[in-house]
Amino acid sequence: MKSPHLILAKELWEKHVQKDDLVIDATCGNGHDTLFLAKLPLRQLIAIDLQKEAIEATRAALEKELSPKEQRRVLLKHQSHQSFEKIEAQLIVYNLGYLPKGNKAITTKVETTLQSVHAATQILAPNGALSITCYPGHEEGAKEKTAILQWATNLPSDQWSVCHHEWVNRPSSPSLFWIVYQP
Numbered sequence: 001m002k003s004p005h006l007i008l009a010k011e012l013w014e015k016h017v018q019k020d021d022l023v024i025d026a027t028c029g030n031g032h033d034t035l036f037l038a039k040l041p042l043r044q045l046i047a048i049d050l051q052k053e054a055i056e057a058t059r060a061a062l063e064k065e066l067s068p069k070e071q072r073r074v075l076l077k078h079q080s081h082q083s084f085e086k087i088e089a090q091l092i093v094y095n096l097g098y099l100p101k102g103n104k105a106i107t108t109k110v111e112t113t114l115q116s117v118h119a120a121t122q123i124l125a126p127n128g129a130l131s132i133t134c135y136p137g138h139e140e141g142a143k144e145k146t147a148i149l150q151w152a153t154n155l156p157s158d159q160w161s162v163c164h165h166e167w168v169n170r171p172s173s174p175s176l177f178w179i180v181y182q183p
């Protein structure tokens with residue numbers, strides 16, 4: 001089966017995003033997810049990555065595939081996702097890990113990822129969602145999945161609805177957290 005966690009994530013994003021929404025791709029990498037999100041009818045998309053190489057790859061993908069009008073809705077930010085400006089977002093997407101075909105040493109890490117998802121909870125609009133894809137098949141990814149699972153399990157259930165999708169007979173397969181703020 002071809003990346004079923006991504007198929008599921010994209011279905012969730014597609015159903016969730018509305019035309020006035022602000023969406024953040026917190027790990028834009030090579031721009032595949034950014035491009036998918038940019039084609040949804042949203043107001044603004046902010047795409048963030050720590051690596052200049054990733055920002056340039058995303059820029060190139062957007063320029064190739066999107067009209068100038070669609071491109072103007074996307075803001076690329078070369079920075080760490082540990083903190084966000086004070087804005088209200090309806091969807092924040094994480095695809096954790098390292099840049100495919102890039103330097104595997106530059107990967108998302110437990111400490112900064114936890115800081116970031118916490119910061120994300122502070123700017124989510126009511127009914128806004130966090131989509132977090134974890135890759136436990138590599139060492140840091142396994143630590144991240146464990147840490148995210150522990151963090152998400154402890155979000156107050158009267159405000160947060162937390163769903164974790166994983167392949168139970170394939171422990172190192174990617175898994176997806178879908179976390180909705182329902183105050």
Ligand SMILES: C[S@@+](CC[C@H](N)C(=O)[O-])C[C@H]1O[C@@H](n2cnc3c(N)ncnc32)[C@H](O)[C@@H]1O
Nearest residue numbers: 027028029030031032033049050080081095108
């Ligand atoms: C698995 S890749 C993302 C793939 C991407 N969503 C796509 O569609 O191509 C993970 C990305 O997270 C980025 N990253 C790692 N640490 C980060 C941080 N602290 N802040 C922002 N981006 C980070 C890496 O540079 C890498 O490009």
